[in-house]
Amino acid sequence: MSIRILGISGSFRRQSFNRMALLAAAELMPDGMTLEIADYQDVPLYNQDVQEASGFPEPVLRLAGAIAAADGVLFASPDYNHSIAGVLKNAIDWVSRVEPQPFVGKPVAMVSATIGPVGGARNQYELRKVVASVEGLCLVKPEVFIGRADTRFDAQGRLVDEAARRILGVQMRAFGAWIERLRPR
Ligand SMILES: Cc1cc2nc3c(=O)[nH]c(=O)nc-3n(C[C@H](O)[C@H](O)[C@H](O)COP(=O)(O)O)c2cc1C
Numbered sequence: 692m693s694i695r696i697l698g699i700s701g702s703f704r705r706q707s708f709n710r711m712a713l714l715a716a717a718e719l720m721p722d723g724m725t726l727e728i729a730d731y732q733d734v735p736l737y738n739q740d741v742q743e744a745s746g747f748p749e750p751v752l753r754l755a756g757a758i759a760a761a762d763g764v765l766f767a768s769p770d771y772n773h774s775i776a777g778v779l780k781n782a783i784d785w786v787s788r789v790e791p792q793p794f795v796g797k798p799v800a801m802v803s804a805t806i807g808p809v810g811g812a813r814n815q816y817e818l819r820k821v822v823a824s825v826e827g828l829c830l831v832k833p834e835v836f837i838g839r840a841d842t843r844f845d846a847q848g849r850l851v852d853e854a855a856r857r858i859l860g861v862q863m864r865a866f867g868a869w870i871e872r873l874r875p876r
Pocket residue numbers: 702703704706707708709710769770771772773774804805806807808809810811
């Protein structure tokens with residue numbers, strides 16, 4: 692059965708290690724699993740007045756639609772000051788107000804990459820709380836933290852660290868199984 696994953700990066704940087712991690716995850720996914728990366732750079736800052744006066748901006752509805760259409764969401768995001776990158780939290784806040792709210796019951800997994808040694812663990816634990824609040828269903832294990840990311844990817848942006856590739860491959864197989872387990876029958 693085919694499994695379509697929406698990748699959401701918490702970094703808009705052109706040479707983002709987290710975007711590279713999403714591409715590595717796609718490469719390591721089992722047959723039948725595919726990845727599309729969300730482009731949500733045009734989501735504005737959340738303002739409830741805007742929502743109430745003129746409804747949801749088109750980029751928000753586009754992102755919500757992409758989440759709804761996906762079989763699972765894979766987040767890849769750095770720690771920003773030991774927490775979730777603002778652009779990502781902002782996008783989740785917008786989407787959380789859309790009806791029907793697309794994260795409800797949605798299988799979710801996450802990976803993170805930072806140039807620091809902790810590899811984004813701090814933002815992942817914050818993000819897990821947020822995903823629980825929007826009723827997404829987070830894969831518990833394996834966790835994937837790519838620390839010292841500047842040494843794990845080559846100049847072409849390919850994940851070359853063998854240990855990181857191995858655990859990311861295990862995670863993608865576990866994510867596929869998690870999605871199948873949660874799939875409505
Ligand atoms: C605003 C800001 C805050 C950051 N905070 C942290 C941090 O708390 N921990 C960490 O390891 N790296 C931190 N970094 C460095 C990031 O790990 C590094 O910029 C990384 O490349 C970001 O991910 P990206 O490559 O996907 O853009 C921070 C970077 C920025 C710009």
